[in-house]
Amino acid sequence: MTMEQNQYETVIYDEKHRVATITLNRPSAYNAFTPQMNKEIIETLKRADRNEEIRSIVITGQGNAFCAGEDLGSVDHETNHATLLRERYHPMINMMKKVTKPIVAAVNGTAAGAGMSLALAADFRLVHRETKFISAFMGIGLVPDSGFMYMLPRLIGYAKALEIAVLGIPISGEEAKKIGLATKVIEKDEWAEQVQSFSQSLAQMPTTAFSLIKRYMMDGMHTPFTDALEQEAQAQRIAGMSKDHQEGLRAFKEKREPVYTGN
């Protein structure tokens, strides 16, 4: 899809080799969120999730930043922050969770505030050496939002999450890798190919099995043990009925690489 055909104002949507890429596209504002962008992220996530051809999703930023969070230009003393979150950010973060396919945040620069929250809501984070995660919230007297306080301690543990939330020290790409926040540090000159190849490798996995892991593992961290065991049994029953499982078994017995179709 060329830029001319792009039907969105604030994002670019592209599909290639079973990977959908959503590029936040307000580079002059460091891709800060606007109400329109929140909406278009939801729309494009839905579109990618519905399209059976698509088996993984990348979210990245146009230009030098990933996403600077809420556009503070429109925030003033009359802003009701709770309303703003409920109406604009919660639907977006809920959609990130609802999407059944793997979402990769290709964090191509600074991810600040709710922009960092968006990256945290993704299933994987790819970074390069100039990537920065900044919890900018405390810097303006606010608390982290849009799922940040839920996700970060689950991803990297409470003590480090608290440091990041409170001290506001930027986390570099390498640091992010070290603390388990990022999956991979990519050299800048290999960025586009490596993001694509990582996402394509996800797109070749047994998609049903992935979606079940995503559905149960995160929330499993606060599910009572016996309930979590039952969820695993049900998830395994569903995965066990998938064609990909049969293919996996066959490939194992035939000593070859499996070819998964996502069914």
Place this chain on the structure above:
Amino acid sequence: MNKREFITYCIEDGVGIIQLNRPEVLNALNRKMVEVIVEQVEAFDADETVRVIVIKGDKKAFAAGADIEEMIGDTPLSFELLDPFAVWDRLMDVKKPMVAAVNGFALGGGFELALHCDLIVAAEDAQFGFPEVNLGVMPGAGGTQFLTETMGHRKALEWIWLGEPMDAEEAKRYGVVNRVVAPELLEEETMRLAKRLAKQAPIALRLIKEAVHQAKDLPLADGMKLERKNFYLAFDSQDQKEGMRAFVEKRSPSFKGV
């Protein structure tokens, strides 16, 4: 699979299954449909080969409310003369265990149909709610009574007043549903539960159902007496003899329902 207007039904391993079948309106219930459901439930209740009754929707929804167009022109007197909700009361006379399998929407009358069942198995994507208040009315087929009984009056008021749907986890937290299962496995898990019930001693299940349902209506002393009478009554069944003999002989019982 047998077909009647608005439903299909069949019997599988002692489980009588009713599937709501008005997919074009997400199984919204009209008066005729409720009648057909009640009749089929009663037919299963009388059928010796059926031990447990399951009510389920289709892939998309359990039942998304009632037919609004059907009642838009109603008056108090037309309601009084027709008394369209009275048919629901017959569900309370059913003696066999009733299990609802709920996925997608169970709204208004759909939620009430689920609440009329003894047990509810909900898919993770199930949404329960009473949106009647948004139309300037209220539940009319037991919603205020059944929900209050399970959630307590404060939570029931909040839900029925606001008319917002509650998800399966929330419903489970307040005891409105028994189990929450993966949507893909709703049918399988419901049948697993129903078939387990179908292996239990039918007379015991029946006497237990009566005693438990009476617990909310009877003063404690009367409830205790009813329980005791039902306990004694169970000793008239062959299943009681089989159950106790099997226990002593350290084997699994085989219950016949007599």
